[in-house]
Each structure stands twice: as structure tokens, then as C-alpha cells.
Amino acid sequence: MGQKVQGTEDLYGSYMRAWQHMQDVARELFGAYGFDMIETPAIEQVDTFVHGIGESTDVVRKEMFRVVSGALFGDLLEAGTEAGLKPRQRMAMRPEGTAGVVRAAVENNLVPQGAAPAKLWYAEAMFRGERPQKGRLRQFHQVGVEWLGASDPASDAECIIMLMEFFKRLGFDPSKLHLYINSMGDGECRPAYRDKVRAFILDHRDEMCEDCLERAEINPLRAFDCKNPHCHEVMAGAPLVNDHLCGDCAEHYAAVKRYLDEAGVSYTEDPTLVRGLDYYTRTVFEVEVEGAGVGAIGGGGRYDGLMELEGGKPTPGIGFAVGFERIALALASQGVELATPEPACVYVAGTGAEERDAVFSATLALRQAGVRTEADYQGRSLKSQFKQADKLHATLCVVLGPDEVAAGIATIRDMDTHEQVQVPMDKLAEEIVSRLR
Numbered sequence: 050m051g052q053k054v055q056g057t058e059d060l061y062g063s064y065m066r067a068w069q070h071m072q073d074v075a076r077e078l079f080g081a082y083g084f085d086m087i088e089t090p091a092i093e094q095v096d097t098f099v100h101g102i103g104e105s106t107d108v109v110r111k112e113m114f115r116v117v118s119g120a121l122f123g124d125l126l127e128a129g130t131e132a133g134l135k136p137r138q139r140m141a142m143r144p145e146g147t148a149g150v151v152r153a154a155v156e157n158n159l160v161p162q163g164a165a166p167a168k169l170w171y172a173e174a175m176f177r178g179e180r181p182q183k184g185r186l187r188q189f190h191q192v193g194v195e196w197l198g199a200s201d202p203a204s205d206a207e208c209i210i211m212l213m214e215f216f217k218r219l220g221f222d223p224s225k226l227h228l229y230i231n232s233m234g235d236g237e238c239r240p241a242y243r244d245k246v247r248a249f250i251l252d253h254r255d256e257m258c259e260d261c262l263e264r265a266e267i268n269p270l271r272a273f274d275c276k277n278p279h280c281h282e283v284m285a286g287a288p289l290v291n292d293h294l295c296g297d298c299a300e301h302y303a304a305v306k307r308y309l310d311e312a313g314v315s316y317t318e319d320p321t322l323v324r325g326l327d328y329y330t331r332t333v334f335e336v337e338v339e340g341a342g343v344g345a346i347g348g349g350g351r352y353d354g355l356m357e358l359e360g361g362k363p364t365p366g367i368g369f370a371v372g373f374e375r376i377a378l379a380l381a382s383q384g385v386e387l388a389t390p391e392p393a394c395v396y397v398a399g400t401g402a403e404e405r406d407a408v409f410s411a412t413l414a415l416r417q418a419g420v421r422t423e424a425d426y427q428g429r430s431l432k433s434q435f436k437q438a439d440k441l442h443a444t445l446c447v448v449l450g451p452d453e454v455a456a457g458i459a460t461i462r463d464m465d466t467h468e469q470v471q472v473p474m475d476k477l478a479e480e481i482v483s484r485l486r
């Protein structure tokens with residue numbers, strides 16, 4: 050028997066309906082904010098991620114699933130290095146959505162000079178080669194938004210407000226949601242801050258782990274996220290970014306907070322929130338659910354340099370993504386089911402083989418009227434057809450026996466009250482639609 054790859058899941062039944070429900074909620078809410086849907090390929094050239102997410106990030110260095118065509122695979126193994134491959138031959142499964150959307154925006158000129166911002170959202174599978182555990186998968190699903198071309202701090206605040214409203218609509222108790230925000234500065238102020246953090250780590254080199262010493266060289270801010278409790282303790286004394294923001298970044302951050310206050314969105318400032326992707330500038334944020342034990346259910350931030358890194362003109366951007374699987378787990382921990390109920394269904398039952406054609410026509414007519422309709426395809430007895438109808442949670446059952454067929458009528462049975470009425474066959478669909486309403 051074949052087995053799924055560790056850290057991947059099959060989506061079906063109520064779990065699939067939950068994923069679709071999340072997309073429906075997103076479509077309605079994000080639509081009201083002016084976002085349109087985009088879908089980019091699940092595989093991109095490796096460089097799209099290296100340029101955007103950053104060469105030194107864990108996501109790029111350790112977690113990206115690389116893709117090589119079968120024809121090149123043997124050569125690659127023999128050579129033992131990908132150095133001989135052309136950039137277009139080096140591909141990866143997308144570990145996140147932002148880099149691909151920004152690549153698409155540049156390639157398709159979605160934000161022409163002087164045009165209004167592009168507001169895009171997506172619902173897609175992402176792939177990260179992480180060690181699978183609760184809420185951490187190798188293939189997972191994100192709903193995300195990218196707002197390209199807006200630099201106004203109101204757009205940062207609106208993104209966050211929309212995110213918190215999204216969680217509310219999915220059924221979270223807002224008092225259990227914790228929003229953490231920070232500003233990471235920009236090209237003006239961050240380099241000097243990064244140097245200060247590097248110097249701090251090197252001053253404490255005897256107390257820090259090997260990974261952090263490596264981080265000091267390539268990406269010192271990542272040391273704030275080190276899982277080693279001792280490094281965590283040491284980093285509590287490190288210089289904080291809030292004290293090192295330039296005037297413009299400080300002003301931007303203050304305005305974002307002012308808008309959030311005005312909208313009544315509560316947040317906690319966390320000056321150690323640095324996020325795991327290199328493209329962020331200024332505002333960053335993450336949301337956790339109290340007691341859920343699944344880590345962040347969503348996060349995002351501003352990335353004013355990313356369009357340029359992907360080969361476009363300087364264009365500001367901001368966005369976020371949430372993880373479907375973590376949200377489902379977090380909601381379950383609050384006793385809330387994300388799935389929508391199964392849609393109402395009608396079952397057409399026939400008493401015997403002679404009524405099969407009448408069942409066929411009635412089923413066809415109901416489906417054409419948009420009614421979710423089921424029937425028997427296995428020659429079951431009437432009793433077991435009723436059982437089947439119950440199992441499918443059919444609200445109404447249409448019964449066709451020899452008398453009904455001879456008289457050109459159908460019996461409609463309410464599965465809850467067992468009340469029965471008879472209607473002419475040519476009025477069946479109309480009657481069912483009005484009863485379902």
C-alpha cells in the first residue's frame with residue numbers, strides 16, 4: 050500500500066470543506082478591501098526565492114524542496130554539484146507565496162508606474178522541508194495577501210485590521226488572539242543596528258550556541274529566534290531595534306500604532322520580533338492563539354525592497370499569510386469547528402428496477418435546478434435507500450413507486466418530520482427548491 054510523504058496530508062470530507070470555507074471567508078472579506086485573487090506556479094526558479102527570502106535564511110538554506118527534471122537528475126548526482134545547471138534549470142517548490150507573487154507582479158507589470166496599487170490574495174499549498182510535528186508540515190496551505198505599491202502607514206494598519214477581522218469571522222474568540230507587532234527599520238537604520246547586534250553576540254560568544262555565532266556573521270537578527278533557551282536569555286539583553294529606528298521609520302511605526310488604536314485593535318509591541326524571511330522592512334506582525342500550542346497562526350509585514358530584489362522598479366509592498374492547518378488546530382483547541390455543514394441534499398429513492406428510469410429523470414431535473422441530489426446506483430432495497438438517505442443527511446427524500454410513476458407524480462418525504470406530500474412530476478424541482486428554501 051502506498052503511503053503519503055511524512056508531513057503531508059490528504060484533504061477530504063469536513064477537513065476539505067473547512068479549507069474551502071476559509072477561502073470563502075477570505076474571498077468575501079478581502080474582496081471588500083479590494084483584493085483580487087492570483088495563482089502563481091507551485092515551482093519557481095530557485096533565484097526567485099534566494100533573491101527575495103534571502104540566501105542566509107533557514108527557509109532557503111535548509112527547507113526548500115529543490116526540483117530537478119528527471120533528465121538532469123542523473124547528471125546532477127554524477128556531478129555532485131548544481132554549479133553546471135543554468136538558473137532556469139534550478140527550481141524549487143514554493144516555501145511561501147510572497148516572492149512568487151512579487152516575481153509575477155514584476156514579470157507581468159502588475160504595478161505600472163503611476164497606477165493604483167495591486168491588491169492580490171491567494172490560497173495555495175506551500176512546501177517546506179521541516180521536521181514534521183503538530184502544526185508543522187512539509188506541505189501546508191496558506192491564505193495570503195500582497196498589497197503592492199502602497200507605502201502609507203494606513204495600509205499597514207488596514208492589513209492588520211483585515212487579518213484580525215478574518216480570524217474573527219473564522220470563529221476565533223478575539224480575547225484569545227494575541228497580535229505582536231514591531232518595526233524592523235529600513236535600509237537607512239537597519240545596517241547600523243545589525244552591526245550592533247553582531248557586536249553584542251560576539252561580545253557574548255562564550256555564552257551563545259554555534260548556530261548563533263554563525264548567525265552573527267550572516268544574519269545576526271536571527272539570533273533573537275534561537276530555540277536554545279540560554280541564547281534566548283542572553284539575547285534578552287541585546288540592543289533593541291526600537292531604540293535604533295531612523296526618524297522616518299519611527300514616524301511610520303507611530304502612525305501604524307495610532308491607526309490600530311483608532312480601530313480598537315489591541316496589540317503587544319515585541320521589539321524582538323524579527324520574522325524568518327529577509328525581505329521585511331519596517332512593520333512586522335504575528336498572531337498567536339492562547340493555549341493552542343501551534344505557534345503563530347499568521348504573520349506578515351512590509352517589504353519595501355522586494356520588488357527591486359526581484360528585478361522590478363522600487364515599489365513598496367505589505368502583506369501577510371495565515372496557515373490553514375494551524376488555524377484548524379487552534380480553533381479545535383477552542384472547541385470551534387472550522388467546517389461548514391454539509392450542504393442540504395435530496396435523495397431520490399425508487400421501489401424497484403421498473404422505476405429506475407423515473408429516478409434517473411427526477412435526479413437529472415433536480416440537479417439542473419441546482420439541488421444537490423443523490424440516488425441509488427447499487428440496486429439497494431427501498432429500506433436501505435432510506436438508510437443511505439439518512440447517512441447522507443438528506444433533508445428530503447423523493448419516493449418513486451409504481452403508482453407514482455403510473456400517475457406521473459412523486460412523493461416527497463420530509464426526513465425530519467416524516468410528513469409526506471405528493472406533487473406532479475413536472476412540478477417536482479420547483480416544489481423541492483421552495484421547500485429547501
Ligand code: HAM
Nearest residue numbers: 145147185186189345346347348349350368369370372
Ligand atoms: P510565515 O510566517 O513563514 O510567513 O508563514 C505564515 C504562516 O504559515 C505561519 O504563521 C503559519 O501559520 C503557516 N506555516 C508556516 N510554515 C508552516 C509549516 N511548516 N506547517 C504549517 N503551517 C506553516 C510567510 O510565509 C510570508 N510569506 C507571509 C507574508 C506575506 N509576508 C508578507 N506577505
